Amino acid sequence: xxxxxxxxxxxxxxxxxxxxxxxxxxxxxxxxxxxxxxxxxxxxxxxxxxxxxxxxxxxxxxxxxxxxxxxxxxxxxxxxxxxxxxxxxxxxxxxxxxxxxxxxxxxxxxxxxxxxxxxxxxxxxxxxxxxxxxxxxxxxxxxxxxxxxxxxxxxxxxxxxxxxxxxxxxxxxxxxxxxxxxxxxxxx
Numbered sequence: 614x615x616x617x618x619x620x621x622x623x624x625x626x627x628x629x630x631x632x633x634x635x636x637x638x639x640x641x642x643x644x645x646x647x648x649x650x651x652x653x654x655x656x657x658x659x660x661x662x663x664x665x666x667x668x669x670x671x672x673x674x675x676x677x678x679x680x681x682x683x684x685x686x687x688x689x690x691x692x693x694x695x696x697x698x699x700x701x702x703x704x705x706x707x708x709x710x711x712x713x714x715x716x717x718x719x720x721x722x723x724x725x726x727x728x729x730x731x732x733x734x735x736x737x738x739x740x741x742x743x744x745x746x747x748x749x750x751x752x753x754x755x756x757x758x759x760x761x762x763x764x765x766x767x768x769x770x771x772x773x774x775x776x777x778x779x780x781x782x783x784x785x786x787x788x789x790x791x792x793x794x795x796x797x798x799x800x801x
Contacts, residue, residue, distance in 0.1 A: 616656050617665070619646040621684055621692040624666070626762055628683035631657050641745065645769055657682060665691060713787060721791050728791070732784040739777035746770055 635650045660666045665688035670678045716724045750767045
């Protein structure tokens with residue numbers, strides 16, 4: 614998937630400025646696709662030049678006007694074409710897994726802090742995803758019933774939640790295995 618496709622989906626869900634789009638990437642699209650603000654702005658400019666996006670100037674009081682982007686017909690066509698193309702299942706490329714196997718040839722204790730750091734990152738992400746699910750889909754302020762777009766957003770988020778749960782459980786298993794080998798963490 615190219616960043617263009619993620620941008621098209623987001624703008625079809627709701628038109629917005631580059632800043633608003635970047636915030637959406639941080640808040641929800643980031644569950645499955647990450648991009649920096651600079652990448653988003655650079656791609657928006659190219660997509661505008663290519664005619665994939667419609668842009669309108671929105672006057673703002675006390676601030677410069679902002680550009681609000683929406684998807685133009687060529688953008689819809691590009692997304693539709695991409696949606697109909699097969700994609701290869703993703704292969705997992707996992708540096709930590711290689712390190713775990715490789716530490717058999719070194720001191721396994723050197724890896725404990727790194728595994729704990731990964732565990733904390735994934736645990737924090739799981740907490741963030743669960744909070745987002747409560748806020749946007751299952752909590753008292755969530756819309757009911759969810760429309761088709763919201764249902765699809767929620768199923769993607771549930772995939773992220775399942776992945777983070779699986780990853781934290783696996784990292785628990787890695788730590789148990791390292792400790793079972795008689796490994797103690799190095800002192801700080």
